[in-house]
Amino acid sequence: xxxxxxxxxxxxxxxxxxxxxxxxxxxxxxxxxxxxxxxxxxxxxxxxxxxxxxxxxxxxxxxxxxxxxxxxxxxxxxxxxxxxxxxxxxxxxxxxxxxxxxxxxxxxxxxxxxxxxxxxxxxxxxxxxxxxxxxxxxxxxxxxxxxxxxxxxxxxxxxxxxxxxxxxxxxxxxxxxxxxxxxxxxxxxxxxxxxxxxxxxxxxxxxxxxxxxxxxxxxxxxxxxxxxxxxxxxxxxxxxxxxxxxxxxxxxxxxxxxxxxxxxxxxxxxxxxxxxxxxxxxxxxxxxxxxxxxxxxxxxxxxxxxxxxxxxxxxxxxxxxxxxxxxxxxxxxxxxxxxxxxxxxxxxxxxxxxxxxxxxxxxxxxxxxxxxxxxxxxxxxxxxxxx
Amino acid sequence: xxxxxxxxxxxxxxxxxxxxxxxxxxxxxxxxxxxxxxxxxxxxxxxxxxxxxxxxxxxxxxxxxxxxxxxxxxxxxxxxxxxxx
Amino acid sequence: xxxxxxxxxxxxxxxxxxxxxxxxxxxxxxxxxxxxxxxxxxxxxxxxxxxxxxxxxxxxxxxxxxxxxxxxxxxxxxxxxxxxxxxxxxxxxxxxxxxxxxxxxxxxxxxxxxxxxxxxxxxxxxxxxxxxxxxxxxxxxxxxxxxxxxxxxxxxxxxxxxxxxxxxxxxxxxxxxxxxxxx
Numbered sequence: 001x002x003x004x005x006x007x008x009x010x011x012x013x014x015x016x017x018x019x020x021x022x023x024x025x026x027x028x029x030x031x032x033x034x035x036x037x038x039x040x041x042x043x044x045x046x047x048x049x050x051x052x053x054x055x056x057x058x059x060x061x062x063x064x065x066x067x068x069x070x071x072x073x074x075x076x077x078x079x080x081x082x083x084x085x086x087x088x089x090x091x092x093x094x095x096x097x098x099x100x101x102x103x104x105x106x107x108x109x110x111x112x113x114x115x116x117x118x119x120x121x122x123x124x125x126x127x128x129x130x131x132x133x134x135x136x137x138x139x140x141x142x143x144x145x146x147x148x149x150x151x152x153x154x155x156x157x158x159x160x161x162x163x164x165x166x167x168x169x170x171x172x173x174x175x176x177x178x179x180x181x182x183x184x185x186x187x188x189x190x191x192x193x194x195x196x197x198x199x200x201x202x203x204x205x206x207x208x209x210x211x212x213x214x215x216x217x218x219x220x221x222x223x224x225x226x227x228x229x230x231x232x233x234x235x236x237x238x239x240x241x242x243x244x245x246x247x248x249x250x251x252x253x254x255x256x257x258x259x260x261x262x263x264x265x266x267x268x269x270x271x272x273x274x275x276x277x278x279x280x281x282x283x284x285x286x287x288x289x290x291x292x293x294x295x296x297x298x299x300x301x302x303x304x305x306x307x308x309x310x311x312x313x314x315x316x317x318x319x320x321x322x323x324x325x326x327x328x329x330x331x332x333x334x335x336x337x338x339x340x341x342x343x344x345x346x347x348x349x350x351x352x353x354x355x356x357x358x359x360x361x362x363x364x365x366x367x368x369x370x371x372x373x374x375x376x377x378x379x380x381x382x383x384x385x386x387x
Numbered sequence: 388x389x390x391x392x393x394x395x396x397x398x399x400x401x402x403x404x405x406x407x408x409x410x411x412x413x414x415x416x417x418x419x420x421x422x423x424x425x426x427x428x429x430x431x432x433x434x435x436x437x438x439x440x441x442x443x444x445x446x447x448x449x450x451x452x453x454x455x456x457x458x459x460x461x462x463x464x465x466x467x468x469x470x471x472x
Numbered sequence: 473x474x475x476x477x478x479x480x481x482x483x484x485x486x487x488x489x490x491x492x493x494x495x496x497x498x499x500x501x502x503x504x505x506x507x508x509x510x511x512x513x514x515x516x517x518x519x520x521x522x523x524x525x526x527x528x529x530x531x532x533x534x535x536x537x538x539x540x541x542x543x544x545x546x547x548x549x550x551x552x553x554x555x556x557x558x559x560x561x562x563x564x565x566x567x568x569x570x571x572x573x574x575x576x577x578x579x580x581x582x583x584x585x586x587x588x589x590x591x592x593x594x595x596x597x598x599x600x601x602x603x604x605x606x607x608x609x610x611x612x613x614x615x616x617x618x619x620x621x622x623x624x625x626x627x628x629x630x631x632x633x634x635x636x637x638x639x640x641x642x643x644x645x646x647x648x649x650x651x652x653x654x655x
Binding site: 040095096102103116117118121132134137138139145153155158172180238243244254258262369 | 546550555556557559562563565566569570572575577578579582583585586587588589591592593595596598599600601602603604605606607608609610611613616619620622623624626627628629
C-alpha cells in the first residue's frame with residue numbers, strides 16, 4: 001500500500017502546506033495584475049508570482065532550483081528518510097524547468113543547466129540522493145504523471161520511498177507562448193463560469209513523499225503529528241491520450257473519460273468527496289472536463305478547481321493541488337472554486353464558489369495537457385491506513 | 388488585388404508549412420478551414436501572427452478570425468481595407 | 473518484457489531490426505527523406521518540429537515492420553525519454569521573442585516546446601488512446617528506462633509499448649533508439 005508520509009507547498013501564498021491551506025481557506029490568492037512591460041512583455045497580464053526578494057534563494061542555484069530545494073527540504077524534515085539509501089527515488093515534475101536561462105536577460109549559468117535532467121541532478125546532489133533523478137515532462141499533467149510513476153515504482157519494488165516534487169517558474173518564454181495561443185485572461189480566471197475567457201499563469205513548488213507501507217513500516221519513523229493522523233493512500237492512477245489534437249482537447253473528453261474510468265476502478269461515486277479538476281478556465285478545457293465527468297457518471301459529485309487561488313502552476317499543479325486537496329479533506333472541507341459564479345459549461349457539473357463540508361474520504365484528481373494527454377488519480381484516506 | 392491574393396497564398400503556404408501545396412492549388416474562394424486546406428486552430432492563430440507581422444493588423448479576438456480567414460478572397464479584402472504596412 | 477521491433481536513427485544512418493536502410497541525406501533532411509520514402513501520406517509531418525519528426529518517423533518504421541496497423545486502441549503506450557527535452561525547438565521559439573522590438577511569438581512553434589508532443593503526434597496518427605508519457609534524464613540509462621516501462625505495464629490495460637530514447641539537440645545532432653515491446 002502506497003501511503004503519503006510528508007508534503008509541502010512552497011508558493012506565493014506560503015512556504016508550508018499549513019500556510020497555504022490557511023490562505024486558501026480564507027479565499028486569498030496572489031493573482032495580481034502586471035502592467036505591460038513586465039518581463040519586457042508588450043501586454044499586461046494577471047498571474048500568481050513569487051516576490052523573489054522573500055524567497056529563500058540559494059547561491060549557485062537558479063530560481064527554479066531554489067524553490068524545488070526549499071519545498072523538498074521542508075517535506076523531508078517531516079521524516080527521517082536517509083536520502084542516500086539506494087531505495088529512495090527522487091522524481092521531479094516540470095514542464096519548462098530552467099528555460100528562462102535561454103533568455104539573454106537571465107543570470108549566467110553553464111549552458112547545459114537548461115537541461116531538466118542536469119538541473120534535477122544538481123538538486124538531487126544538494127540533498128545527497130544517491131539514485132539518478134527522474135524528470136517527468138508530460139506537459140501540464142506532469143504532476144500526476146510523476147505521482148503515478150512513483151506509485152508504480154513503489155508497488156513494483158523498484159524503490160521503497162519516492163520523493164515527488166513538482167515546480168515551474170514563469171518567464172517571458174512561457175507567458176508569451178500562452179499569449180500567442182490567446183489562452184490568457186487579463187483578469188482573474190473564472191473556472192467553469194459562463195464569463196470565463198482564459199487562464200492565469202502561476203508559479204510554485206510542491207512536494208509529496210510516498211512510501212510502500214508494507215516495506216517501510218519498520219524503516220521510517222515519523223514525527224508524531226503525521227504518525228497519528230490518518231494516512232492518505234495513492235490508490236490508482238492512469239494516463240490516457242485523446243488521440244485528437246496536439247493542443248485542443250477532444251470535445252467528447254475521450255482521454256479524460258478513459259483516465260477517469262481506469263483510475264476509479266470500482267470505487268463508487270458515492271465515496272468521492274470531490275473531483276478536483278484541471279479547471280484552467282479556458283473555454284475548451286472546462287467544457288471538455290464537464291463532458292468527461294458526465295460520461296463517467298459523476299455529475300452528482302462536487303467538482304472544484306484550484307486555479308483561482310494559484311493560477312496554472314504547470315509542472316507544480318498536479319502535486320500542489322493533490323496536497324492541498326488532501327489537507328482540505330483532513331479538515332473535512334471541499335474547497336470552493338474561486339472565481340466561479342454561474343455555470344457556463346453544457347454538462348451540469350456540481351461546481352460551487354463556496355467551501356462545503358464533507359465526511360467522505362476519497363477524491364479523484366484530474367489534469368489535462370498539451371499533446372492530448374490526460375491523467376486521473378484516486379486517493380483515499382482510511383482509518384486503517386496507519387504506518 | 389491579384390498581386391495581394393498571390394502574395395497571401397505564398398505566405399499561407401510558407402507560414403503554415405504546407406509543403407506539398409502550390410499557390411495554384413488554392414482556389415480563391417475555397418474554404419480554408421474544415422474542408423479545403425483543412426487548417427486547424429493553431430493555423431488560425433499563426434495567421435493572426437502573419438497579419439500583424441506582414442500587414443500591421445492586430446486581431447485581438449481569435450473568433451474574429453473565422454470570418455476573416457474564410458477564404459483567400461476574404462483575407463485579401465480584409466488586408467486591403469486594414470493594412471498599416 | 474520482450475522486444476519485437478527496434479530501430480536506430482542517427483543523422484547519418486538508419487538501422488531497422490539490425491538491417492541498414494538505404495539513405496542519401498544527412499541530418500534533418502534524412503528525416504524528410506525517410507518520410508518521403510516510407511510514409512508520404514501525412515502532410516502534418518511538415519508542421520512538426522525536429523524532435524517530433526524524429527519520433528514520428530521512428531514509430532512509423534517500427535509499426536510498418538510490425539505488419540498490420542494495430543490502431544484505435546488503448547492497450548499500447550508510448551513512453552519516451554531523452555536528455556535535451558525540447559531544447560532544439562525551445563531555441564527556435566526563443567528567437568521569435570528575443571527582441572522586444574521584433575516580437576512575434578509563434579503558436580505553432582510554441583506548441584512544440586514540450587517534449588511530450590511527439591507522443592501525442594504518434595497517438596493521433598495511430599488513434600492510441602492509451603498512456604503517453606515523456607521523461608527526461610541527465611544521461612541515457614537504458615536499464616532505468618526499462619524499469620520505468622516495465623512498471624508502466626502495471627496499468628493493467630497496457631499490453632505493448634513504443635518505448636525508447638528520442639533526443640534532438642539540433643538539426644544535425646539527434647538520435648532515436650526506439651523499440652516496440654510487449655509485456
